[in-house]
Amino acid sequence: MAILLSVVPSHSPIFWSCVGVYADVVKLLSPSKRLQKLAEEIARYSRRPPETPEQALIRRMNEAQTLAEYESCTIDLDHLQGHEAWKEEKDSIEPGYNPDVIENQVVRLRSAVIERDTAALHHLLRTGLSRDLGGMNSLRLYKHSWFGTKKLIDEYINTVLEAIDMFSETSSGNDIPTIEVRRSQQSLEDALKFFGRSALTLSGGALLGMKHVGVVKTLWEAELLPEIISGASAGSIVAAIVGSSTDERMVEVLDRFPFSDLAVFDPPGTGRLGWLKQRVYTVLRTGAFFEMENLKRVMKDWLGDITFREAHYKTGRVVNICVSSAGSAEPRLLNFVTAPDVFIWSAVCASCAVPGVFSPANIYEKDPLTKEEKLWMQNAKQTFVDGSLDHDIPMRKLSEMFNVNFFIVSQVNPHVRLFLDHEENFRGKQPGAPVPFRTPFQAAKEVLREEIIHRAQQFADLGIPQGLYRWASLFNQQYTGDINILPDIQGSEYLNMMMNPTSEFMLRATVAGERATWPRMCRIKNCVAIELALIQAIHRLRDRVNFGPEARAAREQKRSSSRGRPGRGRSARPSFLRRRSLSIESPVSGENGLVPPVPLRVRRNVSLGNISMKPTFSITTPRTTPYLSPQVGIEQDILADALVMTSAQSETLSGTAGTDSQPS
Structure with missing residues (x-):
């Protein structure tokens, strides 16, 4: 029996039949009641019903190692459960969703692209782009299937991306006048100014903040990483390292994270007895639990003496770090605009x-x-503390300074996760009503949160010292954005939040961040692609103005080498990220990740007649929708313009503050 079990594969029915027989024998012959009970459980488990195709796909989905594997399993699940039919349908029960508006815009854009009508594209791109066109950004539209949403929404995004590419190519030719x-x-x-910007915000969470590495890794490999990155507390570590790294170094940086020196709490190699002695000594000397010197050493090793302005010129990204004043509830957001030389x-x-x-x-x-x-501001008495105390997710300041109106939030703060639900997760059953149902548990959590805030306000009114009630602000903030990524947290991880991360933990944390991001990748692509395509097109046109043909070709080659290359993801590229050609003359399959157009379907619409809907391409850079207040005033316009200035303009306007360089 033992030889047979060692030869037969564990997933074979024969294997489990043998296990059941073996367990029955042990149950009959064993004198121990505990062993008999264990054998009975094993025998019952071995005779469980065979795994259904649906269960097998869900198991494979949960065990997927890459985004491409996850996408393949979820698409098969959608076909098996009939969700693909919902994607093909034009209408939906979701309130606010208007497919006719989206379809009309697709027709107008496609007509302009096929006819290469730059005048029409000039008007459509300048006035017709919207992140929530026809209500297509509704979260509920992504809760009807395991992966993706309406095909019409994908067609709109891909058509806009093709239109932007065609417009920038035809407008940057050598025969086009500079004016x-x-x-x-x-x-x-x-x-771009009307469409708005997107930002990735990384929360605090001590050791749990290392799960942000997996989130960033997934977005960067899919070429969907926003240029504006914000971090608070532990999230600031990941935001600073990623935001100051060029695309050429990003693979090295992401590979280095799990195995690098991240001993921010204690020196490497500190034993249990040494840890206890160090805690007593540090508390008696400074009043704090840990020495800041360890964190300072780690961050200097990663970042060197780079400043916010230098990081922005080097990478084109905008690093934002949240801090709070130690003496008052005065939050600050540090970046290349507010603290360029810090x-x-x-x-x-x-x-x-x-x-x-x-x-x-x-x-x-x-x-x-x-x-x-x-010292910054020449004030030694001005000290700062954890940015999460006052603004873990600095939405208002990012909106005012950089016209950000769409937020991707990676949230791992333990006190916040208690009150959050995985609202974007699909459970395999489509919503049956246009209004979501609120469970009693969700209502109870909201009541508890409001009670904590109310009691904290009472303490403030009674004159309780600020340090005691200021912690209540942790519950009185906006912790969620437009897309919320919630990596899984194991119970044992809460006990080790103030310990140095090991390589094993870093690898698990990275995987947890990746898996939490995968279900949201389609929505992220649909919300970020247009923005990033506009930025790339602006860079191309600025190169045309400021550089000659040879210099432009070199710069374009450098940018292309860091986009869409197989080495970025080091695995099969998911199909939803592959580009499809909209034009009749399609490129050869496989070149630069492009695939030829697929046969078109005809959709019947009473107002438009028979419309041939051509599949387009799935871009490598997604975009978002306006959510907060737009920019107002000349100062904000200057800040927004500064984000896309090229290095050539910086040289021409040397000495002028606020100029921006093109990302590498």
Whole structure:
């Protein structure tokens, strides 16, 4: 029997039949009642009903190692359960969803692209782009299937992306007058300003914040990582490292994370007895639990002495670090606009200074003349603490400064996760009503949260010291965005939140972040692709104005080498990210990730007649919808324009503050 079990595969029915027989024998012959009970359980398990195709797909989905594997399993599940039919249908029960508006825009854009009508595209791109056109950004539209949403929405996104590509190509030709190129560039900049920007915000959470690495890894490999990245507390560590790394170094950085020195709490190799002695000594000397020097050493090793301005010029990304004033509830958002010469490592140390865990920290900057380190704002008494205390997710400030109106939030704060639900997860059953049902458990959590906020306000009114009730602000913030990524947290991980991460934990945390991001990738693509395509097109037109043909070709080759290459993901590219050609003359399959057009279906619409809907391409850079207030005033316009200025313009306008360089 033992030989047979060692030869037969574990997934074979023969294997489990043998296990059942073996368990029955043990049950009959064993004198121990405990062993008999165990054998009975094993025998019952071995005779369980065979796995259905649906169960097999769900198991494979939960065990998927890559986004491509996950996509394949979920699409098969949608076919098996009939959800693909819902995707093909035009209408839906969701309130606010208007497919006719989306279809009309697809027809107009496709007509302009096929006819290569740049005048029509000029008007459509400048005035007709919207993240929530026809209500297509509704979360409920992504709760009817395991992966993806209405095909009509995919067609709209892909048609817009093709239109942007065609417009920038035809407007950047060598025979086009420079004044016309500038006009086209201005049109795209206006379109981007109206469309808005997206931001990735990484929450605090001590050791749990390392799960953000998996979130960033998934978005970067899919080429959907927003240029604006914000982090608070532990999230600031990941935001700072990723935001100051070029695309050429990103693979190295992501590979280094699990095996690098991240001993931010204690020196490497500290034993249990040494840990206890160090805690007593540190508390008696500083009043805090840990030394800031360990965190400072780790961040300097990762970042060096790079400043916010230097990181922005180097990568084109906008790093934002949240800090709070130690003496008052005055939140600050540090970036290349508000603190251009501040060392990023210094801002991260201040953002991680949780009261009682680390001592309040000073912030340091680089002297513009001597390049020496000095106190920021020349005030040694001004200290800062954990940014999560006052604004874990700085939506308002990002909206005001950079016209951000769409937020992707990776949330791992333990006190926040208690009150959050996995609202975007699909459970295999489509909604049967247009209004979601609120469970009693959800209502109870909301009542508890409101009660905590109410009691904290009473303490403030009674004159209780600020340090006691300020912690209640942790419950009185906006912790969610437009898309919320909630990595799974194991119960044992709560006990080790203040311990140095091991390589094994970092690998598990990265996988947890990736798996939490996969179910939201279709919505992220549909919300971010248009924005990133507009930014790329603006860069192309600015190169046409500022550089000659050879220099433009070199810069375009450099950008292309970091986009869409197999080495970025190092695995099969998911089909929803592959581009399909909209034009009649399609490229050869396989070149640059492009695939030829598939046969078109005809959709009947009473107002439009028979319309041939051509599949387009799935882009490598997604975009978002307006959600907050738009930019107002000249100062905000200047800040938005600064985000897309090229290095050539920086050289031309040397000495002018706020100029931006093109990302590498």
